[in-house]
Every structure is written in C-alpha cells, then in structure tokens.
Amino acid sequence: MNKLLLALGVSALTPLALAKPVIVTSIKPVSMIVAAIAGDKAEIQQIVSSTASPHDFAMRPSDLKKIINADTVVWVGESLERFLEKPLENAGKEESSIEWLALDGMALHNFAKEHHHDEDEAEEAHDDHDAHGDHEHEEHGDHEEHGDHDEHEGHHHDGVDPHVWLSPDNARILAKAVTARLVSLDSVNAEYYKGNLASFEKGLSAKDAEIRNALNKVNKVPYIVFHDGYSYFEQHYGLSHAGEITVSPERKPGAKKVAEIRHEIQENKVQCVFSEPQFSPAIVKTLLEGSDVKTAPLDPLGSKVKMGTNAYFSFLDSLSGQFLSCLG
Template structure:
C-alpha cells in the first residue's frame, strides 16, 4: 500500500519537479548568452523579434505575457530598452530581473568620452559637434537624464554591451548564478556550461583578434554609433557614422559632411544595417568606388543554441573582414 501511495505521490509531483525555469530575454544577443548557460534545461522567451530593432520597438500583449510568466527577465537596460521599464514594474519583476548594464564588473563606454577620443584620434573638430553639448557622465549614471527621450540616450552610457566579449562573460556569470538559484537540481549543468563558455570565448576572442589585426588600419564608416565595444576591443579604425541614432535620418548638411569625411579619410567601406533601410547609404556612395556591406549588430540570422554567441562574433568579424579586406 505504501509503495502505491509513494508511486502516486511521485506521479503527482513530477510535472512540477520537471518544470523548466522560464527566462524572458529582451533582444537576441541577450538570448545568445542566456542560451549558452541554460542549454536545454530552461525555456527562453525572447521579447523583441530577431529581425526588429530595440530602438523603435512597441510592446504587444503577448510580450507583456512573457514578462508576467517569466521566472527572471534578462535585459540590457533602460538606456536601450526604455519600453521595458513600466512593464517590469507593473509585473513586479523589476527587482528580480537581471539588468546587464548594472552588473558588477561591466566595462562601460561613455558616448561623450568616445567622441572626445575621436577628436584626438582623427583630428576632426566638426564631426561630432552635436555630442559636445552633452556633459560627460560617470559610468553608472545611465539612469539619469533620460526623461523626454525616445530610443536610447547618446549623451551617456553606450548600451551596446553585447559587442564586448568581456561583458558577455559578466552576463554569463550572472545568468549562471540565477539559474542555479532557480533550479538547484541542475546546478552542476549550468556551472559546467559557464566553464565551457568562458573557455570557448577565450579561444574565439583570440582567433578574431588575429584575423582583424590584418584590417585594423583600414578606415570605415558605420550606419549608427553603436559599435564602440567591438571596435575598441579589436582596435578597429572607425572614422564616423551616418546617423547619431537609428531613428533619426541625417539631413542634407550631415550627408555633405559624411561625403567630405569619406574623401578626406580615404574611407574603404560604409556599413549599412539590415534592421534599417540602406537607401541613405546608396545615396551617400553614388558616383564613388567605396564599398558597402551590411553589418548586423543583433545577429538576426544566427541560429540559436549554446554556441550562438560564438557564431555571432564570427559573423560580425566576418562582415568587417569582407568589406575592409
């Protein structure tokens, strides 16, 4: 009788015991890092479509449900994904979420500092006049001064932190700790995945650095000012951007300035982005021999899996190499 009762008890409890942690992620690069640790032991629900941009994203009821149903929400932060602030607060998920920008150990870049460096590096005193009016902010002040702005704020912290392998490792460690606390039965699995991720990341980083060293003196222009983590990590030669923020189209004056920069700096490539219309790039390059290619900062075509972040780094470095080489 006891054996029957025990068997019935196990059968009743097993669905609960086998339930996977549910992790809601904001954008695909976040999902890539989470997947490296979670493997097949957690359910990842991504909020922003892989083909959409977080810069102009609007929440739908189905997205709100992902937040409500999640054990943890992993996002980059308010300066990139302002649309998540209220939903996280309303769902009572703010305190339990993992905000990448706020994690201890992050190496953050400040937009104002980057452009100050550009003035010295390229001796170009007019290129970023619209940035000089902003005060420099300390790295952890990214939550101040955002009222009244849509998209992300280009006077403070650069939120594109997933483009730094070092920062990816910081998130991987935070995700590991959270999954271990949510699902202690699989703690060794998550910890083992972290060890594999760190080892694989070190090897991939060295491989990419070696490849990009061949083109790190070649000048180029990007679509928008969002690649500094990758560029500084690998020592690449960015001499400008088409638009300060993807949701703003450059005016005639800016177009003329960019054409001047292309000629003056002997630019070899002007990158577009698959999330935005390439029409402005075509207009800029009419009548020139300058190459153009898409540069995908979100890895929209990368297949999800435990090695997705490595594939993303491979893809991004390959896009640079193909146009600069």
C-alpha cells in the same frame, strides 16, 4: 491500492518536478549568452524578434504575459530598452531581473555629450554637432566602471552606449550573472550551469584571440558605420572607425549631414560604408552614388545566427566576418 495511489501521486508531481526555469530575454544577443549557460535545462522566451530593432520596438500583450510569467527577465537596460522599464515595474519583476548595464564590473563607454539633444531640436541644429572625426569615442567616450556611476539615479545610464554585447569582456560578466541566477532558481542542476559557464569562458577566450588575429590585418582600414553603436567591438579590436551615418537609427540624417559624410569619405579615404539589415539601406546608396567605396551589411544583433549554446561565438564570427569582407 497503495501502489496505485503512490503511482498517481508521483504522476501528479512529475510536471512540477520537471518544470524548467523560464528566462525571458529582451534581444537576441542576450538570448545567446543565456542559452550558453541554460542549455536544455531552462526555457528562453525572447521579446524583441531577431529581425526587429530595440530602438523603436513597441510591446505587445503577449510580451507583457511573458514578463508576468517569467522566473527572471534578462535585459540590457533602460537606455536601450526603455519599453521594458514600466512593464517590469508593474509586474513586480524589477528587483528579480538582471539588467546587464547595472552589473558590477561592467566596462561602459559614454557617447559624446554633443550626441544628446532634446527630441524637439531641429535636425539641422543636431547635425551641427554630431559629425565625427577619427576615434571620437576615445576622446569623449572614456571607459567607466559601473561602480563609478553615482551621478545616475537608480538604473539610469544617461549617455552610456548600451551596445554592451559587442564586448567579449562584458559578455563574460553577464554569463556569470546568469549562472548565479539559474543556480539559485534550479539548484538541482547547479553543476550543469557551472560547467556550461566554464565551457563558455574557455571558448570565449579562444574565439576572442582568433578574431583579434584576423582583424589585425584590417585594423588600419577606415570605414563608416550606419549608426554609432559599435564602439565596444571597435575599441576591443582596435578598428579604424571614421564616422557614422546617424547617431540614433530612428533619426534620418538631413542634407547637411549627408554632405558632411561625403566629405569624410573623401578626406579619410574611407574604404567601406556599412548598412544594417534592421534599417533601410537607401541612405547608404544615396551616399555612395558615383563613388567606388564598397558597402556591406553589418548586423549588430546577429539576426541570422542560429540559436544554441555556441550562438554567441557564431555571432562574433559573423560580425568579424562582415568587417573582414568589406575591409579586406
């Protein structure tokens, strides 16, 4: 009888003992880095689908449930995922979440000041200011360490380019933060998570060097991107960004902007205009009518990358390959 009771007791405790930490992520690039550390010891639940864009995403009841039940929510930050700010606060998950933009040691880029206009400004007035010359990021978008952001209240990063996952250096910082959180949530598997971090850092250094070597062959070739969101990747690898079709993906460029881009294409001898799979390529086709300029999709979210512990490396490979295919 005692043996039976003991067996029943162990059986009742087993599901609790085997429960994995539940990590809710905002977008796929965040999931990639979490997966590299979590392996098969934690459950990852992503909010924004791999084919959607966080720029115009709307929360669903099922997403709210994920947040409520999460052990930790890992997100980029309010300047990219504004839709998460209130739900995190309402669910009492704000303090326990990992906000990538707010991590110590992050090297952040600023958008040019003229990019930030009130939503009710006329589009043509906006167009008067958002044209770019070569490397305007470098002239107006200086790097900032997170610790210097005293002008921002709380976790707000007004004017900061939130596409931080495009920097291998910033990816390393998130990986360390995720490791620390998983170790605190699941100390039994602490060495497993730390080992995964070591493997990730080693693999990242090798992949970074490999991509730099490949992109060095095309880093003088001018191109235009769909939206102004690649500065981390471009500056890290020294690419020749010549402009963008739109500053914000949700804003369609007006006739004046289209004319300006066509002028930029001719003036800068642009070799490629990139589209994005998350948005209609119609505007790119309109821009390139009657020209010999090449076009190709550039996927900043890695929508077709297979998830797994090496997903972030595959994402960097995919993105660099997309650049090479059109610039080479």
